[in-house]
Amino acid sequence: MKLKRFTALTMTAAVALSLLAGCNKEPASSVAESTETPDVVESTEEGGETAAKEYTEDEIVDFTMFTAMPGSEINDGNDIQAEIAKKLGVRVKETWLTGQTDAEAVGSIIASGDLPDYINGGDAMIELYNADVLVPWDEYLDNYPNLKEMYSDEEWNMFRQEDGKIYWANVFQNTYGEDLSTEHSGEAFWIQVRVLEWDNYPVIETLDQYFDLLERYAAANPTMPDGSEVIPYTMLCEDWRYFCIENAPQFLDGYPNDGSVIVDLDTMTLKDYNTTETAVKYFKKLNEEYNKGIIDKEFGVQTYDEYIAKLSTGRILGMCDQWWDFAYSINDTLTQQGLDDLGCNYVPLGLTIEAGMENQWHDYGDTLNQSSGVAITTNCADVERAFQFLNDLLNQDIHDLRFWGIEGVDYLVDDNGLFYRTEDMRTQCGDPAYQASHLCTYSYMPQWNGTSRDGKNAMMPGQQFSEFSANLAEPLVKCFQAYGANNYNDMIHSAKTEKGLWYPMYSFSNNFTTDTPGGVAWNKMAEVKHEWLPKVVMASDFDSEWATYMDKYNACKPEDFLAEMQECLDGVIGK
Amino acid sequence: MSEEFNLDNKIEEAADTLETTESIAADISGSESSSDELRMVTYVKPKSHPIRDFMRSSWSDKLFVIFNTIFMVLFVVITLYPVLNTLAVSFNDGTDAVRGGIHLIPRVWSLKNYVTVLTKQGMITGAWITVARTLLGTFLALAANSILAFIISRKRFLFRSSLSLFWVITMYVNGGLVPTMLLFKYLHLTNSFWVYVIPGMVSAFNVMVIRTYMEGIPDSLEESAQLDGAGYMTIFFKIISPLCLPVYATVALFVAVYQWNSWFDAMLYNRLRDEYTTLQYELMKLLSSVMQTSGSATNMNTTSASSATVTPTTVRSAATIATMLPIICIYPFLQRYFVTGLTIGGVKE
């Protein structure tokens, strides 16, 4: 009896696996299966306009997608989703991360074998590759010019996995035409404009100056208008968002966001920013400020929700974070409460450990994180159509539909052909109920930044300069003027440097698994840092706590990790 | 009076009223306790006059009463306060609530949190599925557990101890998540409603609770029924089950609460199937997405600071209250059953 059961179970696994394997080896078979689909609509050259064919409800195919990030579901019958489906014949049902980490979610999806058609697995893409559930792109890519256009051949090669194939493409940080970015989307020490205004817009270059200003401001203005106390500085340490406390040392030393290591350009060797002198100084400074009561006592335990909630009250004067991690969640709330007029909006500062150093907080141009992106799984019944859809989403008219909305409803076009929104439209597009019923950005599908194919407009409304300025509160405008800046990017004064193809190095470490010693070390280092970084900040005796931390840290064998990263780097530069 | 006669009489009475059923249940419970013999004499307490009693009592007894009263008041406050506080926060404006300091009464009233919770798409489907899985799941689990307990509690049953052991083992070992997922996939339970009710249908723990209760019912009932020609099914339905109402209610409540509160299985096995979503899963989705939307959750036509807002904190409160409400409304009425059922079925496990 038992033996039979065993056979049955293993058969299940075997059958499932052979099916998967089958899909991989013979993508042709899935093409054969898809003959019933209506003729593939060829997009016009250079991804201009979509052909005029309209799909009827019967012809529309439904695909599913899972994204390993929290997000909002849109309603069934969403207007723009329906519009896109009519034009492209595909409708995608998006599902988001719920109450799990990305790795847990991807892990359980793999184990359950219930794969969606599309998946964007965040930092856990490599697990999908290892489980052999993704469709390789190589045979398809040449047929889909819009997709192909996203990256240069060199860049596409960066996406190749161990077996030499491409399985996914990152959808973000891709500029078409001119770079129009206005918001420094990366990391920085942020400060409320009212603090700068209070001190007559001083030049803040170093960590010491930054905290000195926060201290002085808080001493002079200890409370908010509603009587609650201000919190000069806070940090987020939750789960993967602990980069907010963790990686500042690399920037303070003037290096760009390689994320897990520093690349020394002179020797082309890697350095560990966790153990540098600057790291010690930085954490010692934090420790000092914590003991002075300048840093939020709850920083080590707050959840992302709580952090956002705190920021939205305007009580936090400064923090270290990346723009996308907080701004989209709090800026509207600040406006609603009239806190933007009080100068509670944040601007970035490009701090370094010593004065007069160059900083590289801001990345001019695109950053290619090849460790993450959108993929098509072997569960997808019609791979061709799935690729076609990804491709067509980049058609200009569809792209405008996704991000600008419907002309006349969500935006207007002036005489010069420039898109703009009225105040009402802006508020409407910010309303979550409207977003759920009307807007459909397919936000984790391929997309462009920069200028539109018409050469006038921006691909994204937020990058349309007129839209950007229209949204700025008075204190922000004054602040930009005082520093001679046009936008957030200019505030940070980063050096313009050419980045190597290896940049950013974190896209390699993201793909490490615990199968290698380096991967194990990387995993353990993260665990230790999660626990000890807040501890050293909260220590009453910094030096001894730091020494203990270093012992724990070195016990993880960071050298294994560095050695493997060095191999990756050497691989890229062809050493 | 022969024993048989007396007990048979008792059963006839028992079939009629619930009250007597419980008295038998209590009988059985009494027989478990060690102070059985001592309880043959009953006292009637003199009518009590709390205040007079208190004044007359000794100094240390007064202290005791005072201490005890304080303890009970504290206990009630500690138990209820978090719930009442959540209730207050759920009716409060979002941004305002972040400032803290709300206790039992909302500071800035708002219904927006409940609007956000109740208008979320999928909430209606989720509610139906949850009700369906609670009803069907409870029914199936109760049927399965009680029949299995009935079999195991039959003294004459040939494989009694081996069947018991077979199920007791399942309480302590399991194959882990991954093999279970592979199995469900193979059985086509994933992407279906049945994954909610079929896999958890038999639970060894619940079987043991019912079994213990059934073992307390005198065998003579079964024997005399068999003499009258009743089969096992008749004995189960006509004789044993009516006596087991309290323990059935207890187990039903266990299962119902579990079913009602479940969301993990919905996510794991029906992640891509909207039509099988559950209420709790929808609430979880709402909570993990609310921080994305909270920022701009403003009233469209007003730009003033007074427009209603929601934040993760307040929406979570509203969701919590919405989730608890049905259970809170129901459990006090089931109390009489589960107290008896748990008391007798639970002691021996």
Add this chain to the structure above:
Amino acid sequence: MGADENLTEETENVESTEAGKRALSKTGQPVEDIDNLSRKEIRKRAKKNNRAEDVKVRLSKAELKRQATLLILSAIFVVYGIIFYYVPLLGWIMAFQNFKLKTGFFHSKFVWFAKFIRLFEDEEFLRVIRNTLGMGILNLVTTFVMAIVFAILLNEVRNKYCKKIVQTISYLPHFLSWIIVCGLLHDALSSTGIVNEVLIKLGIIDNYISFFSFPAYFWPIVAFANVWKETGWNAIIYLAAITSIDPSLYEAAAMDGAGRWQKIKHITLPGIRPTIMILLVMNIGNVLNAGFEVQYLLGNGLVQGVSRTIDIYVLNWGISEGDYSLGTAAGIFKSAVAIILILIANWVAKKSGEEHLF
């Protein structure tokens, strides 16, 4: 009828006592209920009979036929049990392989005990064992003590309605899911939460305490969460046991001038001792089930050294890192320890003459 009815009422604590009162003498004096006496005798004998009847039933054709219904039904249950509980156990094979979904059970490489060795070489795993045991024992002790204390004190509440209300309220948290309970606790202990507010108002602390920042607080917080959720529910059994204590003992003690403290100490506690012992023995097997959800929901980086349990470890490795083999090995270890604990507890119970499980 009297005593039985009375017991029912007492057991439930919330039921009307009318029926019980009706059966009692109006004189307010103790009466001996003859009918009751005989029933009691009968029940006692029936119980003895039930016990004596653990007779061996011979396997015979006639017996098989007689039990056909039971056999068919139990066969269905066995099939069900094998499918849903025993087949997944085959997954344990993974612990001895370097299991990859790609290669499946058949083609994954067998590494035998390598995963177990790796497990015990991992400092983290030793730490999660410590945490699981530590929290398990702490939870067991605190929930036990609190349930007993609550039951005894509630029993001392003389006002029937107060008693009923308090008890009804005490069950409430049991019906809430852990997600909700952890949310409530998190709010209560936050910087603006009620606990800090009260402590500050009472002048015990000057500035709020960030309770979740300190590893030292974590175990007590988890224990408190368990106490808050389960005290009322766990007390049900003790309350029943207390009501079955002979009231005459209390009367006699009162004659001797015993106060309420003395009565509790010398009558109530010894009276419910057997119940306490049984439950204690039974729960020891569950010590390793210190939990998953509470620690998972309340834990954070700062306290991860004391918050992670074996279950969380299994989740981390088995699901997040995709090392199914290591996760399974940890799961097997946990099952093995649980079984050993159960056997020990059962053995102790047998030795000390208490009721035992098997």
